[in-house]
Amino acid sequence: MKTLLTALAVTTVLVAPAFAQEAGSRDARGQLNFEGQFLVSVQDADMVSSAYVNGMLGPREGSDTLAVIPLEGDPRDWAASEVFASNSVAGPPAAVDITPDGRFAFVVETFTPRPDNDEVHGFGDKSIGTTLTVLSLADPSAPEVLQTLEVGDRPIAVRVNTGGDILAVSYSIEGGSGGETPLQLFRIAEDGSLSDPVSPTIEGYALGEDNIMDMDWHPDENVMVWINQFDNTMQFARVGDDLSVTPFGNTVDIDRAPYRVFFTPDGSHAVTNALYWGPDIAGSWTPARTSPWLTDYDSVVARRCRHESREPVFPV
Numbered sequence: 212m213k214t215l216l217t218a219l220a221v222t223t224v225l226v227a228p229a230f231a232q233e234a235g236s237r238d239a240r241g242q243l244n245f246e247g248q249f250l251v252s253v254q255d256a257d258m259v260s261s262a263y264v265n266g267m268l269g270p271r272e273g274s275d276t277l278a279v280i281p282l283e284g285d286p287r288d289w290a291a292s293e294v295f296a297s298n299s300v301a302g303p304p305a306a307v308d309i310t311p312d313g314r315f316a317f318v319v320e321t322f323t324p325r326p327d328n329d330e331v332h333g334f335g336d337k338s339i340g341t342t343l344t345v346l347s348l349a350d351p352s353a354p355e356v357l358q359t360l361e362v363g364d365r366p367i368a369v370r371v372n373t374g375g376d377i378l379a380v381s382y383s384i385e386g387g388s389g390g391e392t393p394l395q396l397f398r399i400a401e402d403g404s405l406s407d408p409v410s411p412t413i414e415g416y417a418l419g420e421d422n423i424m425d426m427d428w429h430p431d432e433n434v435m436v437w438i439n440q441f442d443n444t445m446q447f448a449r450v451g452d453d454l455s456v457t458p459f460g461n462t463v464d465i466d467r468a469p470y471r472v473f474f475t476p477d478g479s480h481a482v483t484n485a486l487y488w489g490p491d492i493a494g495s496w497t498p499a500r501t502s503p504w505l506t507d508y509d510s511v512v513a514r515r516c517r518h519e520s521r522e523p524v525f526p527v
Contacts, residue, residue: 249279249313250282251278251316252277252278253275253307254275254277255298256274256276257322257324262333262334266335267333270329274295275295275297276294276296277293277298277307277346279348279351279354281351292351292354293354294346296346297323297324297340298319298321299320299321299323301321301322302322302367305470307319307369308378309348310371310403311371314403315347315399316345317344317345317378318343318369319340319342319380320340320342320343321365321383339365339386340365341361342360343361343380345358345359345360347403357403358404360405362395363387364387365383365387365388367381367383367387367422368425370425370426371428373431374433377396377397377399379395379397379426381394381424381437384421389419390419391410394411394423394437394456395410395411396408396409396411411455412456415458417442420441422440424470425469425471425483426438426472429478430474430476430477431478433449434447436472436481437472438465438471439469443468445465445472446458447481465483465485466485466487467486467488467489469485470486471483471484
């Protein structure tokens with residue numbers, strides 16, 4: 212089983228964990244002073260890590276789940292409470308998000324679960340996902356599915372705005388709905404239910420040529436930042452009351468293969484990463500090409516960066 216808990220898709224409600232201790236000392240047996248309420252993660256039970264190398268999913272390991280770990284009491288006693296929520300790690304670690312008040316979680320399904328049998332399966336046995344799951348976190352010890360929606364094909368990222376009343380979902384162009392709309396917006400009702408989606412027209416966006424791999428919302432206003440996977444750029448846009456999306460400012464060139472983007476807490480900066488993936492990157496390129504809808508970009512699996520001295524070489 213693979214979990215996005217260790218792949219940056221962990222959400223801590225309120226603020227990041229903090230420790231209260233004297234400099235240079237901490238009682239390892241003592242209670243940690245977390246200000247967060249709980250951790251939220253999603254687990255993909257459909258494939259083992261080596262599937263990225265050989266294309267084989269490996270043995271079944273249960274079902275896809277969303278897990279909640281309340282941060283109360285002795286850390287040695289912490290336990291996860293799980294509920295079924297279809298998801299996939301075959302995409303950016305952006306498949307789950309929660310409302311700022313911690314009441315609701317949203318999970319997108321990039322690929323469906325594997326066939327329900329014990330036969331040997333590969334990437335080609337998984338289908339394009341279309342599901343968005345809404346869950347209640349009112350009782351962290353018993354998360355509950357509130358709504359399951361059929362949305363566009365192959366959603367890849369989901370993000371809630373700071374006000375907690377708008378949800379954004381982006382879609383892939385490879386076998387997905389990204390060729391028709393790069394993203395959709397939903398209104399979030401007080402009870403967590405979602406409105407019908409709005410597919411905004413984004414002026415100047417090269418429809419069908421790129422994926423909005425991830426996005427984030429400004430902490431003070433309905434402004435989005437998103438990253439374009441293939442163009443290696445970052446863009447900003449205002450979201451209107453009618454859920455229109457209006458780009459503004461300049462398009463920023465960023466490093467190769469961006470997968471996550473975040474505004475800083477004060478909204479003064481946007482931070483992204485770079486994976487430096489691609490068949491033209493120096494090193495060994497070993498994609499698990501076992502399905503017609505996988506491309507060189509989203510099937511990349513392992514890369515050894517070496518030069519003639521056989522020592523690792525990484526981009527700066």
